[in-house]
Amino acid sequence: MGVSLRQSEDELTRDMLLSTASFINATGGSNGDNPTNISREDVDTIIETLVDANAYTVSDMIEGADKFGTGPVRDAYLAFGHSQLIRSIEQVTGFLAKAQYPRDEGMRAEWGNISNLRIFLSSIGSVSLNSSLLGNDVYNMFCTGLDAYTVIEQNGYSSQFIYRPPIYDGPLALNASVGYKFAQARTITNDAWILNLRQTRAP
Amino acid sequence: MPQPQIILGNFTSTGVARNIEVPFLHVGANVRVELYNRTNFASTANPGVVKRSWWQAGMADGSWIGVQNTNGAATDQTTGSATTGGFTLIDTNQTAQLEAALVGTAITNANPAVATDAGHPYVVGDIVRVTNSTGMLQIAGMDFEITAVAGNDFTFGYLDASGFAAAATALTTRRLRYDDIYAPRKRFITNITQAAQAVVTLSVTHGYAVGESVRFAVTSDNGMDEINGLTGEIVAVNTATNTMTVDIDSTAFTAFSFPTSADAALGYTQAHIVPAGDNADIDDPMRNTGFAAIHLGTSVVGVNNDIIDYRIELGY
Numbered sequence: 160m161g162v163s164l165r166q167s168e169d170e171l172t173r174d175m176l177l178s179t180a181s182f183i184n185a186t187g188g189s190n191g192d193n194p195t196n197i198s199r200e201d202v203d204t205i206i207e208t209l210v211d212a213n214a215y216t217v218s219d220m221i222e223g224a225d226k227f228g229t230g231p232v233r234d235a236y237l238a239f240g241h242s243q244l245i246r247s248i249e250q251v252t253g254f255l256a257k258a259q260y261p262r263d264e265g266m267r268a269e270w271g272n273i274s275n276l277r278i279f280l281s282s283i284g285s286v287s288l289n290s291s292l293l294g295n296d297v298y299n300m301f302c303t304g305l306d307a308y309t310v311i312e313q314n315g316y317s318s319q320f321i322y323r324p325p326i327y328d329g330p331l332a333l334n335a336s337v338g339y340k341f342a343q344a345r346t347i348t349n350d351a352w353i354l355n356l357r358q359t360r361a362p
Numbered sequence: 363m364p365q366p367q368i369i370l371g372n373f374t375s376t377g378v379a380r381n382i383e384v385p386f387l388h389v390g391a392n393v394r395v396e397l398y399n400r401t402n403f404a405s406t407a408n409p410g411v412v413k414r415s416w417w418q419a420g421m422a423d424g425s426w427i428g429v430q431n432t433n434g435a436a437t438d439q440t441t442g443s444a445t446t447g448g449f450t451l452i453d454t455n456q457t458a459q460l461e462a463a464l465v466g467t468a469i470t471n472a473n474p475a476v477a478t479d480a481g482h483p484y485v486v487g488d489i490v491r492v493t494n495s496t497g498m499l500q501i502a503g504m505d506f507e508i509t510a511v512a513g514n515d516f517t518f519g520y521l522d523a524s525g526f527a528a529a530a531t532a533l534t535t536r537r538l539r540y541d542d543i544y545a546p547r548k549r550f551i552t553n554i555t556q557a558a559q560a561v562v563t564l565s566v567t568h569g570y571a572v573g574e575s576v577r578f579a580v581t582s583d584n585g586m587d588e589i590n591g592l593t594g595e596i597v598a599v600n601t602a603t604n605t606m607t608v609d610i611d612s613t614a615f616t617a618f619s620f621p622t623s624a625d626a627a628l629g630y631t632q633a634h635i636v637p638a639g640d641n642a643d644i645d646d647p648m649r650n651t652g653f654a655a656i657h658l659g660t661s662v663v664g665v666n667n668d669i670i671d672y673r674i675e676l677g678y
Contacts, residue, residue: 170455175648178544181579181636186629193503193629288460292502292627294493294534345544346648350577350638351591 160320164339166283172310173239173285175345176301182355183208188247189362193292196361197244197300199252199273205302205356206275209236214304214352218277224261232260235277238356240300241284245270247361248278276302291359300356307352313342366392366677372400373672375664378485381452381655384674388654389456392677394418395449395656401668408434415662417449424448426662446483447661452539454652460491460536469498469530475523477533480514485660489566490535498523498530500626504550505538507566507604520565520604521552527622543652546570546637551578553618554586554633559597560612562635563605570606570637572596577638578610583630585619586612593638 183204188195195201216234223231232255240248248254254273257265268279278300285299318341325332347353369384387393396416405411415428426448432439451457466479469492477492484490488508495502501521509519541547546569553563562576570576577593580586594608621630637648656674664670 171650174542174652175544175650178542178547179637179648181548181577181634182631183579184629184631186631188629191627193499193626195629288458289463289493289536290460290491290503292493292499294463297503344648345650347637350636 160337160339164318164320164341168310168341168343169281170283171343172308172345173283173301176308176347176353176355177285177287177299179347179350180301180353180355181350182299182357185356185358188358190359191293192295192359194297194357194359196247197251197356197358201356201358202251202253202273202276205238205354206236208354209302209304209352212304212351214307214349216275217303217305221260221262221264226261229259229261230255232272232277233275235272235275236302236304238276238278238300238302239284240278240280241286241298242280242282243286243296243360244280244284244298244300244358247358248273248280250361287357295359297357297359300358302354302356304349304352307349308345308347311344311346313344316342366675369672369674369676371672373670375666375668375670377660377664377666378487379657379659379663381653381657382672382674383653383655384676386654387451387453387656387676389451389453390419391451392419393451393656394675396673397658397662398671399664399668400671402431402664404436405431406434406436407431410434410439412662412664415448417656419451421449423450424659426659428662444661447659449659449662450657451655452657453654454540454543455654457539459538459540461539463493463534463536466533466535467531469495469501469518469523469533471498471523471526471529473522473524474509475518475521476515477518477530477535478515479533479535482514482516482535484508484511484516484535484537486511489538489541491538492533492535494532494534495530496532497528497623498526498533499623500526500620500630502626504632505566518565520563522563525619539657540653541566541651543650545649545651546574548634548636551580551584551618551633551635554580554589554612554615556612556615556617558611558613559607560589560594560610560615561605561607563603564635567601567604568606568635570596570599572599573640574637575639576606576608576635578633578635579631580618580633581631583621583625584633585616586633588612588615 187198187200
C-alpha cells in the first residue's frame with residue numbers, strides 16, 4: 160500500500176507537469192518525426208535553457224576516480240521519463256550509465272546521465288499516445304531544476320492507511336478492506352525551471 | 363458485504379453528450395445506469411423518442427439498451443439495443459485520453475480552416491488532435507476545437523490557415539475524451555497580433571481569466587520569437603474569438619506566422635503559453651480536474667430542454 164500511495168503521488172505530479180509545463184520538441188534526432196528521437200543537441204538545448212533561466216542544479220557532481228570504464232558526473236538537473244526511452248537515451252552521445260559512476264551514488268530509479276542531466280526512468284513515465292506529427296507516441300521527459308515545482312500537504316490532513324477488519328463486513332466476517340487517502344495540492348513554483356523535452360523513440 | 367451505492371439525480375439536456383460524475387467509480391466497477399426522459403416519456407413525436415435507456419458493466423462502451431415510443435404514439439415501440447451513442451465509463455486515471463483515429467481527406471487553407479472527413483461523429487465543442495496532415499504539417503500534433511459542423515466538414519474556428527501555402531490533402535484526427543487534467547493548462551497559439559497589448563489566439567478554449575499571467579514559448583519558426591520567455595498579465599478575454607489580451611507591447615516584434623509544411627517536417631516546437639501565476643486571485647491554484655464519470659452519448663441524452671432522471675447503482 161505504501162508503494163501504491165507514493166506511486167499515486169508521482170502520477171498526480173506527472174499529470175500536473177504534463178498539463179502545465181512548457182515544452183521543447185526534440186528536433187536533432189533521425190527518425191523523421193516531430194518531435195524526433197532525443198539527441199545530444201536536444202539535451203544541450205535543455206541545459207542551456209535552464210542555465211539561462213538561472214535554474215539551480217539538483218544534484219552535486221561526482222568526482223572522477225581511478226576506475227576503468229567510469230567517468231565523472233557533473234552537477235545536474237534531473238529528468239524523469241518513461242522506461243520505453245531506454246534504447247533512445249543510451250544512443251545519445253555522452254551517455255554514462257549509472258553502473259559507470261565512479262562511486263555508488265546513483266539513485267535507485269536512475270538510469271544514467273548525459274552532460275548536466277541525470278535521467279530517471281519508470282514505467283509510469285508520461286506518454287502522450289499518438290501525438291507526434293506521424294501519429295506516434297510522444298514521450299514527455301520532464302527536466303527540472305531545484306524547487307521548480309512542489310507538492311503541498313493540506314494542513315492537518317496527513318495521509319492515512321485505513322484497514323477495516325472483517326468484523327465490519329457482515330455476520331460471518333468474510334471480507335476485509337485496506338485503502339489510503341491523502342490530500343495534497345501541486346503547483347509549479349517557477350515555470351522557467353522546468354521543461355518538458357517531448358520526444359519519440361529512436362528507430 | 364458492503365452495500366452498493368445508489369445515486370439518484372436529474373439534469374436538463376442540452377442535446378449534446380455529457381458526463382455524470384460518480385464518486386468512487388473506476389474502470390471495471392460493478393455499475394448500472396438507467397435514464398428516464400421525464401419530459402418526453404409520453405411523447406407522441408414521430409420518430410418516437412427514446413424514453414428509457416440503460417447500460418451496465420460488461421456491455422461494450424458506447425452501447426445501450428432502450429425503450430422507444432412508437433412513431434406518433436406514446437406506446438412502447440421496441441426494446442432494442444444499439445452499439446453507438448450510448449454509455450461509456452470514463453476514468454481519467456485509467457481511460458486513454460484519445461479516441462480511435464479517423465482519417466480525413468482535406469483541410470482548407472482558409473480562415474477559419476475547415477476539415478473534411480466523411481462519416482465523422484464530431485460535434486461543436488469537441489477537441490481533436492491532428493496528425494499526418496499531409497501538406498499542412500505545421501499543425502500536426504496540435505489540438506483544435508471544433509466550432510462548426512456541416513455534413514462531412516468540421517471547422518477549426520480558432521485557426522486562420524489562409525497564410526498557408528496549400529491545403530492539406532489528408533489528415534488523421536483523434537477526439538479527446540477529456541482535456542489535460544490540471545488547469546490552468548498550456549495551450550497552443552495560433553496567432554499573436556502586433557499591438558501595444560498583444561492579442562493572442564489559442565487553438566482550444568483557453569479557460570484563462572483576467573488577472574492571470576501566462577508565459578510564452580515561441581521560437582523563430584513561428585516568427586515572433588521576441589515574445590519567447592516573456593510573461594504577460596491577461597487584461598482582457600474574448601470568449602467568442604478565444605483570445606486573450608496581454609500587457610505585452612508586440613508592436614515592434616516580428617509578425618507571428620507558422621513555418622512551412624516542409625520546414626515543420628524537419629521538426630519544430632509549436633508556439634504555446636503556460637500558466638505563470640495569478641495576480642488577481644491568489645486562491646486559484648492549479649486544479650485537478652480529473653474525474654470518473656458515465657459518459658452519455660447523443661442517442662440517450664435527450665434533446666434540448668428535456669429533463670432526464672437517472673439512477674446509478676455502483677457496487678464493489
